[in-house]
Amino acid sequence: MLFRKYHIVVFKDKEGSCKKFQLRGWFIISLFLMTITMATGNVILWKKYAQHSRVEQGLNIAEKTVQEQKTQLLSLSQKISSLQNNLSRIRDFDSKLRVMINLDQDGNQAAAPKGGSANENFSKGYLPLYRQELLARKMHEFLRQLNVEARLEEVRQQEIMHTLRNNKNILEATPSIWPTSGWVTSGFAWRTSPFTGKREFHKGIDISAPRGTPIYAPARGTITFSGRDGSYGLSVRLKHNASLSTRFAHLHRITIKNGQVVTRGELLGYVGSTGRSTGPHLHYEVRLNGVPVNPKRYILN
Incomplete structure (x- = not known):
């Protein structure tokens, strides 16, 4: 079968002539196998392309989600930094008031939240997932400490207000403003x-x-x-x-x-x-x- 000869005749209607082709069996089989191989390859390539498209689409969605999370984390970290600054100013104000009205400094003041700044630089590209999780935990701890500090500061301010009400004359005679501008x-x-x-x-x-x-x-x-x-x-x-x-x-x-x-x-x-x-x-x-x-x-x- 492989070496048998096969003839293909092509007739031309208008000219009334024909052409005759002679093919070996092995050539026909090889041609058939090549066709099957190419068809199979095309099917595989199409499936790979479809799979790649789905993966790429998933990556785009994941990247968009990560970007949104980074934006939210950045916004939250900025709010935490602002709260820290506000509490720091309140503590300074509290300390000055206590000096002015001769009220003992509170030895139990909560220390400022530690562990570095809560504000990360998100503009330098992708932030690994483990870093995001670490940052989120850190910010939650910052918020917890800030919440405790805020409650303690409220108690201290109430103590100061009570002292001020009972010592109005002392406050009026205690320097508290800039004597001039400059x-x-x-x-x-x-x-x-x-x-x-x-x-x-x-x-x-x-x-x-x-x-x-x-x-x-x-x-x-x-x-x-x-x-x-x-x-x-x-x-x-x-x-x-x-x-x-x-x-x-x-x-x-x-x-x-x-x-x-x-x-x-x-x-x-x-x-x-x-x-x-x-x-x-x-x-x-x-x-x-x-x-x-x-x-x-x-x-x-």
Whole structure:
């Protein structure tokens, strides 16, 4: 059969002629097998293509889902960071209030949630699933700690409000506002003196402002001194209670008198550059029992 000869005759109607082809059996069988193989290959390729299309479609859906999850995680982490910042400001405010009203610092304050920032950078591409799960667990822990801190802070604020209601007079006589507008150029710290070049401790804060900027009383008190005071230039001293006082130096002009009682926000004078000064600014001191303390502890706004 393989070597038998087969003849194929093709007739041409119009010309009345014909063509004769001679094929071996093995050739016909080979041609048949090739046809079957090609057909089978096409079927397999089509199935593979269909399978690939389904996989690709599934990957696209999964990628879209992952992207949505990443967006949600990013939004949640940003909210957590915002809550952390807000609670931090509340804790600072709480601490200042306690100093001002002589209320003991709460030794049981919850520590700020630890473990690094909850905010991951999702803009650098695909975040592995295990990282997403880890981040989700971390953020849930952050939320739990923030929730505990918020409840504790609420209790502390209620304690402060109770103390404030019972000590209204103390609060009115406790410095709590900026004495003038401007920007701090020298803080309550060691520094190199701009006049001697030696290292010395700066007993207050310097608030740089244009000449003539109003200066206000930070709390109720009695003026114990107003006039020239050596290197302080034109200055004012304000006694708030038996232990707490404030000092304002380098004024351009003073608007109050000795013995005068002033209230919080009342005008004391104007920013200047009298005395030993490098330019218009207010030197502001807060003294507790005669000892200088950081004025920023007595500034709430």
